[in-house]
Amino acid sequence: IREPEFRRSRAIGTDGRSVAAHQRTSSTAYLSSDDPVVQCIRSRASEFQGYVDLGMMEDLQVTRYLEGQQYTNHYDWAANPAMRNQTTNRETTFFAVLDVECSKCGTRFPEISVDWRSEDQRWCEFVDCKAEKELTVRAVAGSAVFWRNLKSDGTGDTRTLHAGLPATGGKKVGLNIWTRREVS
Template sequence: MAKETNKPAAVAGAKEMETWNMMQMLAFTIFGALIATLVSARYSNPVAGPHAPVHALEASNVKILSFDPFIAHISNFVSEAERKHLLELGSVRPFVPYTSTSKTNPCISPLLTSSTVAGAPSTLRTSSTAFLPPSDPVVAALALRAAAFQGFLDPLDIDVQITSYNPGQEYKHHYDWYPSATPAGKNRLSTFFAILKSSCRDCGTEFPFFNATLHSQYTSAWCDVLDCTKELLTSLNVEGSALFWINLNPDGSGRRDMYHAGLPAAGGEKVGLNIWSEIDVGEVVKRGLFGGWSRKWWRPEEEWLEAVGLA
């Protein structure tokens, strides 16, 4: 009889243990999923923080405009959330015309200052600019993105500068490369110019040494990123997109055909992002970014082709 009396209690205990085991399994499953998510996010995005990048570049986003020199258009290079953060970081306010009664110009933030050329004010460049802090998570993410795009360059060699054009402001034709390497032996290997926001007309980036009249004849899709009404290669300001180009020759000297201009902001404003890869010129050659070690493989000459029976 004692056994019969204790049977319900034993059954209840077994059910309680079964329920407890199921709760443990559920808890461990949830905890494991959380850890897996955190680990995945950490290693898929090396830049931690609340403003970490939410997207990665895809091959379909890149459209080549020119093979030599290399110029490409990259769509969705800067996400909408990143653009908003960068505008706040640079404190770029909507344009308000300056009046003599204003104590300060409300469209210029403390971070932004008048642009310079070679460290000095110039009528060539009338915008306002600011180098953004590399410690900021979004700035760091963009530097990492730009470095990875170019074959895993060092993100520490990437400079990120916000540039704000009020109506009528411009950057006349110029080069991004330095006439000679810096004391550290560096020069600007490449440039990304991304659009954070734009409300102006006819205010893209113009490359006067490139004829773009045939792009739209092959496919009208180019007219989504290029100004198809112009003979010269001129980009449209597509928010979030970027142009990328190479500034240097194989020997580290500047390419003279990479002359370009930020056209005047007509009837509106433009806020862009300059992302420059300032790299040791010697590294450009050593890494084989423009070819291999051997000159004959790098740029085979006619005599060599004859010697191997290829001429």
């Protein structure tokens, strides 16, 4: 991705509009769905989810965090999609780490806690095993995290509250893959 393609990342405001927000200070670029590599990634993400309809997948988004940039606690799902004139909501999220040159710049889930003492310690390469009150997925190049944003009834799962932690001492580049589903 060329530098000019990155733009200030946006968030959804309380009125449902896309805005530049102090909570999200990263930069974003979208990948062309015509690119064969992008098509392969989309197909793999669809396959992972049981062959979901590619038409329900948003354009792939590359997000770059430079020194100190972050995205504070947020949900990937909309509390009221109808407010944005939408009949769909983000059902799932993949966040893949493409490049990392920062420390403690992972993705934190403050509503999820895991007692890692009883788990295989190899997990500690990918998660902060010392965090007891929250789940923090480490930024490890080549790794990815996946979660479901919506419950089976189509409402948002509040446990998916998460934050892209500040890039300290460098940068982080990740790939967002969002799949939507119809909601009533």
